[in-house]
Amino acid sequence: MALVEVKDLYKIFGTNPKRAIPLIQKGETKQQIKKKTGCTVAINGATFEIHKKETFVVMGLSGSGKSTFIRCLNRLIKPTSGQILIDGEDIVKMEPEKLRDLRRHKMSMVFQHFGLLPHRNVISNIEFGLELSGVDKAERRQKSMDALQLVGLDGFEFSMPNELSGGMKQRVGLARALANDPEILLMDEAFSALDPLIRSQMQDELLELQAKMHKTIVFITHDLDEALKIGDRIAILGPDGRVRQIGTPEVILSRPADDYVKEFVQTVDKTKVVTVGTIKRPSPFLTVPKDGPKSALHLMEKHGKSVAFVVDTDRILKGVVHIEDVAALKKQGGTDLCSIATQDFYTATPTTPIADLLSAALETKVPIAVIAEDYTFHGVVDREMIIAEMNDGIDEAAGPTVFSEVLEDDAADTNNK
Amino acid sequence: METIREIFDIGASFEAIIDWLREEAAWFFDFIAFVVEGLLDGVNWVFQFPPALLMILLFTLLAWKMASRGVAIFTVIGFSLILYMGYWSETMDTLSLVISAVFFALLIGIPLGIWASKSESAWRILHPVLDFMQTLPAFVYLIPAVLLFRLGPVPGVIATLIFSLPPVVRLTNLGIRQVPVEIIEACRAFGATSKQRLYKAELPVALPTIMAGVNQTIMLALSMVVISGMIGAGGLGNVVLKGITQLRIDMGFEGGISIVILAIFLDRVTQSLTHLGESKEGK
């Protein structure tokens, strides 16, 4: 469901900016317009939606209008034209009191260089937003302490900002933004000023927090790796201030919309981003106690496989059976497939990046079983699929035949994101 | 030429304006004089009433607390010297005059500085006026003060406050304009009203800069002491002037030394205000 709808948004800096719009529509470039009118086109006709509870990343190089865009969302910058609907209400036209209310209760912001008040200690920095909206002292302290604990700053409540490292300062910034429990969190290059190691740690913590809090996060970055790691969906801004592509990290990587995006994503190591969930294939499997050696042989012969996975009636993975063992079992007149199932195979979850499977895939002949956390069977990946993905040439049509017993793959897909 | 000067006599016109002001706005200037005199008397009483030794002790403690041990030692020696030379009462008169003038200068200057920082057009007007004020020789300020308030300590305070006004206006304006843009954005993003932004963020963040302005204003006020002595403001200015006019080198020298001691004391103590709010742990 769309929480924020951006429609035909333009922001042009300069005097009398509206006169630049016809020039844009004529297709003139940012540079030409700058030369002719002195105006800078920062956002060039953006239209898209941000869904409830998703992490929406806006990515682009420096100067592409990211900061301008995020400041339009809380109206720190007034758009030149267009609409921004939040819960259906156009904030471009909103009057000051209502806007202030929105900023106090519905959305808050985290800044690149933290924006902390140097004369206040950590806890009263965190209290800042609550104080502005007139929350009484006891409640304010309580909520701020909760936020402080959430970001792992216990024990630092009375430190001054200039005593903290960059990472800790940004934790304060984050706690301040979380203290009034806003629905929307705006983060403008929140981790860009931090060392790589701290940055990656903060990214992990943000993901962890988001798994608990389910905020709607708008996250700005110029770093593609960060975008891919954090974003549920990513919008890529071109240098002309235009949105080039919006999609999940995997879509952006596997199907870049134009050459600009393609060039952008070329440098990324796809195996770290593309997950097992994307490339996995459904696979025939045997269910105990329903299936015995006879149906097992039938299934394997029919699909030309020498191995098959065995699950129970709850689809919990029990093991893998090899065709020779099944034949032997049949000869002996046995019926229990579990008795011959081995545990001699690798497993992966849908969220495992394929990079983690490379060595396993090269080593084993048995496909890698894809299982959820509860050990239910969701299909397989094998060496060919991984290599095909790395070579960019995954071809949906060439997949194996779909069997009647095969899991509904769509249902499994929606589970893992 | 004669005729033009007869028609438009600059001096006479000015006199007419002053006369008109004195007549029509007498209540206004009386009121100002009343307020200034009230404050001046009050402050003076606070400094003159306690025994000098007690005051020296208090000044020393203040210097110790605000500045350093070195300044405290200087204070105890310096003020004892003043007492020994016999200019205690004059020094306290001067201190009261400086404090009163600075009080009014801040009362006017800080709001002006805030206004200038908020409004481009206000700053466009104030900026040249402040530049002009600082190029004028200090004597010039005596003229309107004497004309409107006659002689004595009150016009002394008035002239001093006008003369010492520019730094605090300038530095208040500067301090607020220098508040990092992300702090301003944070205020707006969390829904601050402009009043909340001023009191909770801009003024506290600008405080060290404003205090540097306060320090400069105090020093300028002190530099007016001798000049305002010329209109009967009293205090150490009188002592120095007497030294000059009666060629009493001893008096001039001793009065001068007393002013220097007072100046160093005030400078050191108020300079420490510049570190105010920078961080309690920073010190």
Ligand SMILES: Nc1ncnc2c1ncn2[C@@H]1O[C@H](COP(=O)(O)OP(=O)(O)O)[C@@H](O)[C@H]1O
């Ligand atoms: N206040 C402003 N006045 C004029 N031009 C601006 C202003 N803010 C940003 N710009 C211009 O708008 C463009 C986008 O800037 P910005 O949104 O800061 O980009 P990003 O955050 O992606 O680096 C840039 O060309 C920048 O120079």
Ligand SMILES: [Mg+2]
């Ligand atoms: Mg930016």
